[in-house]
Amino acid sequence: MLTTANPSAMGIRIRERIFKYSLTLSAVIAIVILLAIFLTLLVGSLPSIRALGISFIYGKTWDPVSNKFGGLPFLAGTLLTSLLALLLSAPFSIAVSLFLGEYYRKGLVAGIFKNIIDLLAAIPSVIYGFWGLFVLVPMVRSLEMKLNVAPYGVGVFSSSVILAIMIMPFSVSLSRQVISMVPLHLKEAAFSLGATRYEVIRHVIIPYTRSGLFAGILLALGRALGETMAVTMLIGNTHSLPHGLFGPANTMASVIANEFTEATGRIYSAALIEMGLFLFIVATIINIIGKQVIKRFTFE
């Protein structure tokens, strides 16, 4: 029997056990890291939660000098830019998803397109911001002059356009997969009844993939809410509520990026960490819902 009498077998058994334990340990570490992130944010924002309470959400004035920390301008700015970006990118991402998932599934054109969309996701946020600052902002400024609004250039609109470009690949990668997963027999049945391509898309593909498309949009929204650098460079960084689509504003991620290292005073930095906590919670919820929808879709 290979028992304790054989020293090498015992060595193997010990090593085997160490290996298995270290595997499990590493998995536990991943869970612990996530919990620790949540706790760190929670503990870090406690001073602000205690001092400001719910007024943090509806307070309109952000004035660190006089110790006023109202987060509403940043909350509003984040929601406004993200939703506008979603709206702007939706037609394009749906079109590209249909292009790659239905019209051109294979071949050279599809390959080139897929690579272009992948590269769009690979470009760093800071380069989007830089490009936006020097190419997009002048264009937006001349548009604003034509529309007779104050030609800031930077502001909600410029940020949303850049965000729309940045989040497009994320919703496409999911929607494309979902669309190409529609069972062939469903489509063929519709075609055999004399449906046109458009009717198949409208009455078979879209209804079938609705939850998946929704998940794609949700994940893109998660990206948009937390996006920092490009928005910081383009939004104008004011401390007041956004007025209109073209004026400058600010977002939660941007105010953290701009002020965190200079935040003196317990409540000031805690208020910024609380915004981080907000972003974390929202991103987590969106991710979990999105993943559940996808899972249900792939099991159907």
Added chain:
Amino acid sequence: MGNDGHIAEGKAIISGLDRQVQVRGLKSRLFRLVVILLSLISTLPLLLILFYIFKKGISAINWHFLVSLPKPVGETGGGISNAIVGTLMLIGVAAVLAIPVGILIGIYLSETPKGRIAYNCRLAVDVLQGIPSIVIGIIIYEWVVVPMGGPSSFSGSIALGLMMLPAIIKSTEETLKLIPEALKESSLALGVPYYTTVLRVIVPSGMSGIMNGVLLSIARVVGETAPLLFTAFGNHWMNTNIFKPTSSLPLIIFKYATSPYTEGHKLAWGASLILIIMILVLNLITKLVERKWRTPF
């Protein structure tokens, strides 16, 4: 007479139907046109971005640009050597930290399809992937920068490493899952211990997929700026000590892009071009690895 009336009526119906079919066909073709048009427009931003960066970046780059330090504000010339070294250092240390942990977790998940730890771990990895990068910056500031008494390249590497983990874990898990059970069983049947089977049989068979994940994760974090703002912080000078603040390409782009000086903008275009080339090369290598050493299962 009555018969003729019926025929006329029938012809009218048929021509009506014909028209309906034509309209539906037209609608379908029109929709397809719109889809193609919108898709083509979607490729414009990438082409424009690459065009501008190559056009403006090429004129900024020369040998001097690559090997010298940035000049003080307002002076002409100067380069980005400190940022290039800083980026390589940040990424190198981040990779050393993240790759072993990521692969271990990936192995665990592929070997444990079910179970509470595995379920929660998968969930944690998914959530980790979605955390905004600026929040990672705050976290590493609290965990590393504050205890160490100041920003450092090391803390930046930890932040980037944390962001690399999900991609490495996922690609490892997905690749190893594809490896046939028979391979593992035949190794075990030969009396090879479990850990040797995993490390010498299963992991090498999935090496290309794992490599792919590692390269992609590097490509994804090499341009990350937000988590470095509070951790690596930036440095005007050359720094090779991982416990000192350091510059990096994204940080230098951010700094000079938002400065009001044309010389600074030129520096930023050059740095952007170098960064983009790094990312394109990493993506290209990934594609080649995928094609050449595709996991044979």
